[in-house]
Amino acid sequence: xxxxxxxxxxxxxxxxxxxxxxxxxxxxxxxxxxxxxxxxxxxxxxxxxxxxxxxxxxxxxxxxxxxxxxxxxxxxxxxxxxxxxxxxxxxxxxxxxxxxxxxxxxxxxxxxxxxxxxxxxxxxxxxxxxxxxxxxxxxxxxxxxxxxxxxxxxxxxxxxxxxxxxxx
Numbered sequence: 001x002x003x004x005x006x007x008x009x010x011x012x013x014x015x016x017x018x019x020x021x022x023x024x025x026x027x028x029x030x031x032x033x034x035x036x037x038x039x040x041x042x043x044x045x046x047x048x049x050x051x052x053x054x055x056x057x058x059x060x061x062x063x064x065x066x067x068x069x070x071x072x073x074x075x076x077x078x079x080x081x082x083x084x085x086x087x088x089x090x091x092x093x094x095x096x097x098x099x100x101x102x103x104x105x106x107x108x109x110x111x112x113x114x115x116x117x118x119x120x121x122x123x124x125x126x127x128x129x130x131x132x133x134x135x136x137x138x139x140x141x142x143x144x145x146x147x148x149x150x151x152x153x154x155x156x157x158x159x160x161x162x163x164x165x166x167x168x
Contacts, residue, residue: 053110054131054150056096060085061129061152069122089118127154
């Protein structure tokens with residue numbers, strides 16, 4: 001007696017079980033890879049926006065004719081085109097508000113991480129204005145780490161530098 005070539009029910013179930021296990025593992029891996037890619041894209045966009053914001057700060061200081069600093073948390077710049085630019089440091093952000101000579105107001109901001117803070121400084125003699133972003137390290141007694149800094153001389157071109165965020 002000859003039997004037709006076929007799979008038994010047990011063989012079919014074993015193949016289906018192995019196939020579904022491989023599929024489940026690969027779907028999880030693909031999902032995790034997509035999350036990592038999405039986080040990298042968001043981080044890249046944040047860094048790009050932060051760099052543009054810092055460059056705008058430098059340009060605003062260069063165009064300034066007068067400046068007023070309030071307790072390292074707020075800076076008002078009067079530009080040569082009669083516009084007024086106000087930079088403010090809040091709990092987790094640095095904001096920029098520009099009031100043009102025609103009254104039009106524009107806003108921009110960069111968000112800081114929960115353990116970061118910013119400072120605004122002005123050296124009277126050299127007329128250097130700086131915006132610095134620090135991160136508090138989670139280790140005890142560790143000094144804050146400088147992540148980003150931009151400096152400019154009020155009313156003229158100056159040097160600018162950015163320290164990219166370093167991973168511990």
